[in-house]
Amino acid sequence: MISFSEEEFKKVKEKGEEFYKSINEVYCPYLKEKVSFNAQGLEHLKFIQREKTRLEKDQYMRFKLIHLAPEVLKLSHTIQGILETKKFERIRMKGRTDTILKPVNYFEFIAVIKRNRVKIIVKQIDSGGKFFWSIIPFWGMNIDTMTRLFHEGVLEED
Numbered sequence: 151m152i153s154f155s156e157e158e159f160k161k162v163k164e165k166g167e168e169f170y171k172s173i174n175e176v177y178c179p180y181l182k183e184k185v186s187f188n189a190q191g192l193e194h195l196k197f198i199q200r201e202k203t204r205l206e207k208d209q210y211m212r213f214k215l216i217h218l219a220p221e222v223l224k225l226s227h228t229i230q231g232i233l234e235t236k237k238f239e240r241i242r243m244k245g246r247t248d249t250i251l252k253p254v255n256y257f258e259f260i261a262v263i264k265r266n267r268v269k270i271i272v273k274q275i276d277s278g279g280k281f282f283w284s285i286i287p288f289w290g291m292n293i294d295t296m297t298r299l300f301h302e303g304v305l306e307e308d
Contacts (some may be wrong), residue, residue: 152207166213167192176220178272178275179227181257181280185272187220191282192264200240211287215268219285222270230269231258239275252276256283 154162173187195212198204204212232257240250257272257280266287273283 152210154207156209159206162210163213166195166216170195170216173220176223178223178280179225180229180259183274183280185223186279186281188281190273194284212285215266215285217264218261218266218268219270219282221263222259222268223272223282225261226259226270230260232256233258236302259308270299 170187171265175184175186177183178185195216196204196209212278235254235256236251237254238251239254240247241252252275254276257274259270259272261270262267267298268288269286270282271284271286272280273278
């Protein structure tokens, strides 16, 4: 199990946030377009859902590995999964925020870089631009089924 001090957590989180904010966007060869690194992706690294904070160990690993996200997207010529669904999304319209059911696509890219196996999720709401949604570290094995664990299986929250 990973152990770290409160000071180490703050340092990794600050460094990760600073790096994330410096990215702006990255061209992905598979998608044939740029993927933006916006506030929604940064918020998702800290929160599972609105007002539901991630555990510190979860945030720690994601911020520690965030530097791999642009690299994975730049090198991706194949995709490992696409999920097309409908979700209630908060949309800003005419000076107010509404929650509207919209088509949402998630694109999954898996890579092993610098001995780290990660899954990068890119999200697209309706026909809007694609943006970084999440980085999911390889956590380990399910002892009962001996299957690899990347995430809980709910891309909106992982």
